[in-house]
Amino acid sequence: xxxxxxxxxxxxxxxxxxxxxxxxxxxxxxxxxxxxxxxxxxxxxxxxxxxxxxxxxxxxxxxxxxxxxxxxxxxxxxxxxxxxxxxxxxxxxxxxxxxxxxxxxxxxxxxxxxxxxxxxxxxxxxxxxxxxxxxxxxxxxxxxxxxxxxxxxxxxxxxxxxxxxxxxxxxxxxxxxxxxxxxxxxxxxxxxxxxxxxxxxxxxxxxxxxxxxxxxxxxxxxxxxxxxxxxxxxxxxxxxxxxxxxxxxxxxxxxxxxxxxxxxxxxxxxxxxxxxxxxxxxxxxxxxxxxxxxxxxxxxxxxxxxxxxxxxxxxxxxxxxxxxxxxxxxxxxxxxxxxxxxxxxxxxxxxxxxxxxxxxxxxxxxxxxxxxxxxxx
Amino acid sequence: xxxxxxxxxxxxxxxxxxxxxxxxxxxxxxxxxxxxxxxxxxxxxxxxxxxxxxxxxxxxxxxxxxxxxxxxxxxxxxxxxxxxxxxxxxxxxxxxxxxxxxxxxxxxxxxxxxxxxxxxxxxxxxxxxxxxxxxxxxxxxxxxxxxxxxxxxxxxxxxxxxxxxxxxxxxxxxxxxxxxxxxxxxxxxxxxxxxxxxxxxxxxxxxxxxxxxxxxxxxxxxxxxxxxxxxxxxxxxxxxxxxxxxxxxxxxxxxxxxxxxxxxxxxxxxxxxxxxxxxxxxxxxxxxxxxxxxxxxxxxxxxxxxxxxxxxxxxxxxxxxxxxxxxxxxxxxxxxxxxxxxxxxxxxxxxxxxxxxxxxxxxxxxxxxxxxxxxx
Numbered sequence: 071x072x073x074x075x076x077x078x079x080x081x082x083x084x085x086x087x088x089x090x091x092x093x094x095x096x097x098x099x100x101x102x103x104x105x106x107x108x109x110x111x112x113x114x115x116x117x118x119x120x121x122x123x124x125x126x127x128x129x130x131x132x133x134x135x136x137x138x139x140x141x142x143x144x145x146x147x148x149x150x151x152x153x154x155x156x157x158x159x160x161x162x163x164x165x166x167x168x169x170x171x172x173x174x175x176x177x178x179x180x181x182x183x184x185x186x187x188x189x190x191x192x193x194x195x196x197x198x199x200x201x202x203x204x205x206x207x208x209x210x211x212x213x214x215x216x217x218x219x220x221x222x223x224x225x226x227x228x229x230x231x232x233x234x235x236x237x238x239x240x241x242x243x244x245x246x247x248x249x250x251x252x253x254x255x256x257x258x259x260x261x262x263x264x265x266x267x268x269x270x271x272x273x274x275x276x277x278x279x280x281x282x283x284x285x286x287x288x289x290x291x292x293x294x295x296x297x298x299x300x301x302x303x304x305x306x307x308x309x310x311x312x313x314x315x316x317x318x319x320x321x322x323x324x325x326x327x328x329x330x331x332x333x334x335x336x337x338x339x340x341x342x343x344x345x346x347x348x349x350x351x352x353x354x355x356x357x358x359x360x361x362x363x364x365x366x367x368x369x370x371x372x373x374x375x376x377x378x379x380x381x382x383x384x385x386x387x388x389x390x391x392x393x394x395x396x397x398x399x400x401x402x403x404x405x406x407x408x409x410x411x412x413x414x415x416x417x418x419x420x421x422x423x424x425x426x427x428x429x430x431x432x433x434x435x436x437x438x439x440x441x442x443x444x445x446x447x
Numbered sequence: 448x449x450x451x452x453x454x455x456x457x458x459x460x461x462x463x464x465x466x467x468x469x470x471x472x473x474x475x476x477x478x479x480x481x482x483x484x485x486x487x488x489x490x491x492x493x494x495x496x497x498x499x500x501x502x503x504x505x506x507x508x509x510x511x512x513x514x515x516x517x518x519x520x521x522x523x524x525x526x527x528x529x530x531x532x533x534x535x536x537x538x539x540x541x542x543x544x545x546x547x548x549x550x551x552x553x554x555x556x557x558x559x560x561x562x563x564x565x566x567x568x569x570x571x572x573x574x575x576x577x578x579x580x581x582x583x584x585x586x587x588x589x590x591x592x593x594x595x596x597x598x599x600x601x602x603x604x605x606x607x608x609x610x611x612x613x614x615x616x617x618x619x620x621x622x623x624x625x626x627x628x629x630x631x632x633x634x635x636x637x638x639x640x641x642x643x644x645x646x647x648x649x650x651x652x653x654x655x656x657x658x659x660x661x662x663x664x665x666x667x668x669x670x671x672x673x674x675x676x677x678x679x680x681x682x683x684x685x686x687x688x689x690x691x692x693x694x695x696x697x698x699x700x701x702x703x704x705x706x707x708x709x710x711x712x713x714x715x716x717x718x719x720x721x722x723x724x725x726x727x728x729x730x731x732x733x734x735x736x737x738x739x740x741x742x743x744x745x746x747x748x749x750x751x752x753x754x755x756x757x758x759x760x761x762x763x764x765x766x767x768x769x770x771x772x773x774x775x776x777x778x779x780x781x782x783x784x785x786x787x788x789x790x791x792x793x794x795x796x797x798x799x800x801x802x803x804x805x806x807x808x809x810x811x812x813x814x815x816x817x818x819x820x821x822x823x
Contacts, residue, residue: 092734096741107749107770113762114490114574120761135612161619162795164781167761180612187615194618195788197626198490198574199759204616205581211614218612235595236511236587237561240580243537245570253573261748269744273737280656280736362472367740368645369476372748373637377487382757384575387493392486413571420539 075292079300083274087304097270101312104262105319112258112382114250118146119203122160122169122191125150131177135188138214139170144206161193168192168203184222244413245327252326256408257381259316260401263339264346264375266312270305271350272367275443276357294443298436302347309343320412329415338411338421341428342404348435349400355442375401403428451668455676459650463680473642473684474691480638481692485700488630488757492578498525498542500533507553507594511564514590515546520582533567543569544579556594620788628703631696632783633756638692640722640750640776643685645743647726651677652739655730670819674811678723685719706786710793714782717803721775724810731817750774755781778802 087094121139125132139145148166151157157169171189173179180186190207194200245252278284287297317335321328353367377383378392379401385393396402403424410416410424418425464470497515501508515521524542527533536542547565555562566583570576621628654660663673693711696702729746733739752758753767754776760768771777778799785791793800 090735090737092738093741096738096745100741100745103745104748107767108752110764110767111749111753112758114758116759116762118761162785162789162791164785186612188612189615189617191617191619194621194624195629195784196759197621197624197629200618200621200624201490201578201581205577207616208581208584208614211612215612235561235591236556236564238566238584238587239563240566240568240583242568242570242576245573245576248570248573248577250573253571265744265748269741273740277737362466366472368641368743368747369480372641372744372751373480373484376748376751377484383488383490384572387489387491389486392483395483396487409571414538 071293071295076296076300079292079296080303083301084304087308097266097308098311100266101262101316102319104265105258105316108258108262109251109255109319109324112251112254114198114202114254116167116199116202117144119144119168119199119206120148120166121145122149122151122157122166123147124152124154124157124169124171126174127172127176129177131180132172135172135176135211135214136170138210139207142206142210144203144210157191161191164193166193167196167199168207170207180218251324252413253409254382255320255324255326256412257379257405259313259320260342260379260404260408261375261381262316263309263313263342263404264371264401267305267309267343267346268350268353268367268371270308271302271347272353274301274305274351275354276362295440298351298440298443302351305347305350306343309347310340313339313343326412328412330411331415331417334416334418334421335411337418338404338407338425338428341425341432342400342407344432345400345428345435348432348439352435352439352442355439374399378402379405381405397427400428400431403431451672452675455668455672456679459676459680473688477638477642477688477692478695481634481695482699484634484638485627485631485696488634489626490574490578491626492575492582493519494522495520495544495575495579495582496524496542497521498527498533498536498545499523500527500530500545500547502550503548503552505553507556507562508548510594511548511552511587511590512546514586518582518586520579520586537567537569540569543572543575544583546583627700628788629784630757631700631702632787633754633780635689635692635696636718636776636779636783637751637754637756639685639688639719640779641747642688643681643719643722644726644729644747645740646684647678647681647723648729648733648739648743649736650681651727651730652733652736656735670815674727674815674818678727678811681726682719682723685722686715689715689719702787704787705790707790707792710791710796711783711786713793714779714786714796714800714803717800717807718775718779718782720807721803721810724807724814725775727814728810728817731814750776753777772802773806775803775806778806 087097123136123139125136136147140147145168149156149160151160154171157166157171160166161169169191171191173187173189176186176188188211190204192200192203242248275284278287292300317339320326349370350367353370357366375381378385378396378399380396381401385396385402388396406424407416407421407428410421414420499512499515501512512523516523521544525532525536527536527545530547533545533547537545545567547567549563549565552562552564564587566580568576568580618624654663668676693704697704725746729742730739733742753760753763753771754774755771756776760771760777763771781799782796782803785796
């Protein structure tokens with residue numbers, strides 16, 4: 071290993087990045103754009119579920135139930151209809167996600183038997199949204215129910231009894247407002263860094279092959295290790311810059327609570343950066359055509375990081391074979407680490423598991439990458 | 448003209464065949480991704496790790512715990528002895544939910560004061576936490592109802608009858624709330640978009656970078672013919688992709704397909720035209736394959752995230768909702784899900800189909816114009 075040759079390689083690569091302003095702009099602007107778009111886009115919390123109302127009775131009592139849905143703030147009435155087929159039409163067109171139907175004899179049944187149904191129809195195509203909307207609807211109806219019971223008790227002069235009633239006293243830790251963006255945005259940072267990093271290095275070797283400069287590189291006395299390190303250094307710096315930007319945006323712009331310490335954040339981020347760039351480099355060495363390299367890079371980064379890193383879909387809910395597979399998806403470690411640092415304020419000792427995973431990964435990738443490149447035509 | 452286009456097509460297919468790995472890269476990853484993502488994309492909440500601190504140690508408290516054990520929603524991983532253990536379980540990720548039953552729980556149940564059950568939830572994953580809280584609510588109210596039913600006959604004064612209103616949920620289109628039915632059609636659209644856009648963009652830029660574009664320029668071929676020759680193969684590949692993964696979704700994942708295959712065919716054609724147009728447009732903005740590659744990443748990820756694949760468009764801020772209007776995937780996902788699950792036809796889906804057609808026309812026209820300019 072010769073420091074002078076290493077430096078020369080690094081400078082050459084840095085110059086190449088510098089002289090290709092389009093690529094440089096992409097490397098620096100891409101995280102900004104992605105962060106801006108994705109930070110706002112990744113929310114699972116539907117605030118105003120579009121609601122279709124079919125009030126068959128239209129009595130004072132039935133209107134009171136509808137009003138409760140409206141005033142809860144969880145629903146916004148998009149359609150008031152007078153026929154069953156209207157629900158089907160609105161749902162087919164995706165104009166409402168939920169519909170409530172209050173039957174003709176609602177208040178009569180309620181007065182006679184003390185109990186009456188409210189039908190809630192959901193467009194269950196999107197199951198998660200349905201579950202959330204169902205939860206809101208249950209809350210609204212439970213509240214209405216409690217009030218009606220209280221009125222009944224008062225009218226009949228009955229002392230309210232809580233015999234056998236369990237009262238929930240829930241406390242939510244770490245993400246007190248249950249804002250889905252707080253849990254997804256740290257994951258978004260990991261995904262963006264994984265994407266940018268892979269795209270930075272994945273073409274660096276195949277480009278030399280296709281442009282014919284590889285022959286020149288091989289004829290120099292530089293060693294394979296020096297080529298690798300020299301090529302990685304400039305990208306490592308760009309990667310760190312990108313990381314700093316994304317993390318700052320998450321904290322200061324999107325207001326994700328940051329409870330950990332910066333040192334832990336820095337160490338883990340640098341480690342992750344190493345893995346990401348190493349992967350790109352490895353792909354680049356193994357696959358000589360740029361098209362092939364880019365396809366593989368796209369395949370191993372974009373969808374796996376999005377779907378298997380646990381940043382949206384919880385890993386522990388996946389079937390066991392798929393869970394096993396997620397251990398290969400390196401962003402999963404960083405997603406876990408970032409969430410821990412951000413929301414829980416975890417230190418290095420809490421993060422030992424994913425840290426070891428990431429370190430092993432980095433060592434393995436660098437070893438493979440160093441071996442893969444041969445100075446041979 | 449009709450002689451030149453088939454020749455151009457022929458050349459493209461030869462080029463595709465020459466790349467030994469091409470067919471392999473086209474088909475195998477697609478199927479693997481389909482299987483993996485089909486299984487991975489889930490928001491279900493099952494087997495939530497739960498720690499329990501039972502300070503009452505009564506029949507009632509054990510009854511409540513057994514209600515939790517009886518469902519597959521919660522897995523009790525720790526019967527804690529003290530509060531510190533509970534806190535540590537949550538902080539160190541051993542449990543997502545902690546239940547604390549205070550001393551005097553059964554006494555409170557009997558004397559009608561209402562018995563508090565303290566619940567601590569790790570809200571890191573807000574979605575899981577929200578759904579788990581809903582289940583806890585259901586389980587405890589069921590427990591309460593059973594307890595009250597047993598207790599009330601013993602009381603002297605007749606208590607209130609079961610009063611009030613109840614919700615009757617009726618999920619349409621997906622009665623079993625099977626999430627795969629939602630995500631598989633989404634995976635089909637996403638995989639196709641990624642593959643078709645990147646293949647098209649690269650095919651053109653490679654000609655430019657390798658220098659064969661000059662050769663094509665000196666031939667009598669017109670820009671329009673060149674573009675047709677470049678796009679038709681990828682359009683066909685995209686069709687093959689959609690057919691393959693759709694068949695997979697139906698046969699392997701058993702997603703019901705109740706709609707009209709013809710509507711699907713129309714939607715898929717328009718979507719593929721838009722995707723090919725997008726690839727071409729990207730290629731006119733890049734000189735090197737690296738740039739094409741960067742642009743691909745740059746755009747495809749937002750297009751994927753902002754398509755409604757997992758994050759509902761209704762939950763996005765207004766300006767992003769506007770942005771999704773230029774996203775072909777957004778429209779195609781509506782079409783493919785509606786055809787799969789709702790079985791609706793063109794009379795309902797015409798706005799989406801029209802939008803796809805418009806996007807296809809605009810992107811293809813703009814790229815032809817930009818291309819003619821660069822060829823002249």
